[in-house]
Amino acid sequence: MADEPLVLGIETSCDETGVGIVRGTTLLADAIASSVDEHARFGGVVPEVASRAHLEAMVPTIERALKEAGVSARDLDGISVTAGPGLAGALLVGVSAAKAYAYALGKPLYGVNHLASHICVDQLEHGKLPEPTMALLVSGGHSSLLLSSDITSDVRPMGATIDDAAGEAFDKIARVLNLGFPGGPVIDRYAKEGDPNAIAFPRGLTGPRDAAYDFSFSGLKTAVARWIEAKRNAGEDVPVRDVSASFQEAVVDVLTRKAVRACKDEGVDHLMIGGGVAANSRLRALAQERCEAAGIRLRVPRPKLCTDNGAMVAALGAEMVARNRAASDWDLPADSSLPVTDPHVPGKSHAPAHDHDHVHEISKDNLYS
Amino acid sequence: MLLLALDTATPAVTVALHDGATVIAESSQVDARRHGELLLPAVDRVLAEAGVKLDAVTAIVTGVGPGPYTGLRVGLMTAETFGSALGIPVHGVCTLDGLAYAAGIEGDFVVATDARRKEVYWARYADPRTRLTDPAVDRPAEIAEQVASLPAVGAGALLYPDTFTGARGPEHVSAGALAALAAERLAAGQDLEPPRPLYLRRPDAQVPKNYKVVTPK
């Protein structure tokens, strides 16, 4: 529909410079420039390297997205940008660009939440989000279970990892097995030829007294690494396929079990899965199986929309415009620890008169754990 | 000619509008921690004061540093994006050159800004328009001989009076001076620098604890 909001979204919370353009729930462009190769030799994302790369890539990526979408910047209804959470210096580059772009074009600016954007991107794949929606966000940076009744105004944290992110566990185990980087796809591949029940690896935080919706992958990571080392020390071959399958099973078993339980407990009949780990075939299969058994509809966007990108920020921006949410002010800050409960950062002049309850995410600091 | 100049390479967030002959509006605020929040409202204020809209501007002038990176990028990113959105040129000017121009000292002198970590960004000048050395980053004690007894301007000079014995103001760069210098250079048909940051230091390669893991291929 031509009268749906046309929004350009900018994402720079980590190492991807993303610029997406959407019209309502239709994806028009998804341009990405990544600095991932520049970080590889350091073993992790170096914030200053990421920030320098964002500055260089930003304008060319905006111009590429506009060309790809075949729209004129003059026709945009708004500019949205990740205001947080993420790396402070990296966020600031995107926020500066978004402000300048919106100001120069005379368009409203929407500072939005990175996590809410990961959820909202599913609208580009499967249409309007059901309300409420339960969302499981799993990547190298996040492991969160979120419940949203309105993605522009109400996102509630149900649980999150208390130590490592799920994707990080995949990378670590792949490294121990000498399978290279990134760990997710290669472990997924080996696991297909292995036995998921060969080795009983621990399921973290699944005891009766443990937090029902929180995750822990640190203990699993250590258990798998020890098991591999013991084999090597005994001079035996490490059964890479069985280890991959058993490790992967332990991760996706806990993720899907807790996500389905949260849906049941809250009476939610939809589950969306986002983040890079959503590309894992066993996670998709087991989630599908368990959702079907529980009468829950599963929605998982295509892998390119699951990893960090600008389209997800544009998708949430378009929803802000569609629902008449207040635009951000020109002094919008980049907030590295923006609470997940703030889907956007409305301008002060438009702030609601009553102060709604802020339920702060317990482990918001582990975005990059 | 209508130039919009801005600089965020020092603790000052400074914006000015220049019509080729004179500065017609200017705003400078000193707050090293809030460059990102202060810049756009300052641009808005300066344009409103002059009674013009951004699309009347014919070129953007931005300080390219050297300066502490996070703040420096705010100005550069803003300038580059304005340029792209409006389809107008973006010119870079060395931030130290702006300070030298504002200092107006005839004869040899030094400009030094605060590089933090007990270092200064600095360069030597023969007059307000002529830089003799490339901008550099050093500990004050290491350059004491090269700057001894010369007049010195900028917060870096004022911060280390033992090294910069001739320290005096101005302390921070002003976008008005940056714009005036750029206008002079443009009128003289000189090429200005591209809007690329002068970092002068390699990025700190440490990966903070709890950040996204990226392992070598």
Ligand SMILES: [Zn+2]
């Ligand atoms: Zn993300």
